[in-house]
Amino acid sequence: MSFRIISTGSAVPSRVVTNDELATFLDTSDQWITERTGVKERRVCVTETASGLGIEAGRRTLEAGNTRPEELDMIIAATVSGEYVSPGMACMIQAGLGATCPAMDVNAACSGFVFALDTAAGFFARGRVKKVLVVGAEQTSRIVDWTDRNTAVIFGDGAGACLLEAGDNYIESKLFSRGGADVIQIPTSIGVSPFFEGEQVKPLIHMKGQETFRFAVSVMAADIQEVLASAGIAQSEVAYVIPHQANVRIIDTAKKRLDIPAERFAVNLDKYGNTSAASIPMVLDGLNRDGKLTRGDILVISAFGGGLSSGACVIQW
């Protein structure tokens, strides 16, 4: 026993920031950003918050799934940019929705949503839950270094969620970690300790672009091949690949290494940028709302990010 996805939902801040607007305070241009990343615009919080977006995405998901908050048995949230280290974002979402179930966060950076789905699958396998809400919600604008043109242009804010119920549609998965903070890191603040004598690294996103690209391309193609092979499903049978929306160049390079037609790779980063743990459920909700998914479709999800981490799974819609 694992789960099936009953419904999806998403929420984004209303403020749109275009590449041209970034070029007014960063040494960059629409052409440079478009060619290197594929991002044309992103949403950025003005008064919204990560958990506020998570609550809204969760509310829409429950509504679409005709489910009341009290019916939930668990809320799992994935984020790296919540307003609080404690409480966990899932607790903020629980309170915002008026749910009564246990709630916890899973942190696997941009791979967080896939790790959260796999965590949920474990609770279903033990028969402990009937309905679980999994949410990815990010306010990356609070951890982006807005003076660094290499990273500031990539990220965006947003949230997405899936409502799961007991079923057999979570077919195969793979999680991977290669520990260390050398390639991607988001340090926390040292606070006001009068004793600390070490170096305070700015509590913002630090990323080595080329090494991230290299890691992402190799794990994405390999993870997709591996989960499909373990599931005994041919690449040609995949209806949609839902890749983490880090950079269109990563997706394009992974495409070349796979035998899945290019148009089956879902992309929304042109409009939303890299929304970290929220990217996968936001893309999924986009496909769902656009009526592109048919029950029975084989979906492959693939994510990668800080950790370094990667995760992939095969889900039957």
Added chain:
Amino acid sequence: MVMEKLTKLLAAHLDTDPGEINAETTFESLGIDSLDTVEMVMELEEELGVELELNEKVATVGELAQFIEKKLGK
């Protein structure tokens, strides 16, 4: 040997004549950016069966060939 492979790979990528590419050709003039370079290095790794951690900036085809040769211990 490396220069030859690199030229072939570049020509195939860019759909141009290998004769157009020499050691002094800059990646910029070919319209190739840093991410393309990483991708090419990955392809070369697969072809040569070695790990090449590209950790320095290379501007020309010749510089990349030299870097790879150094990594190969030649």
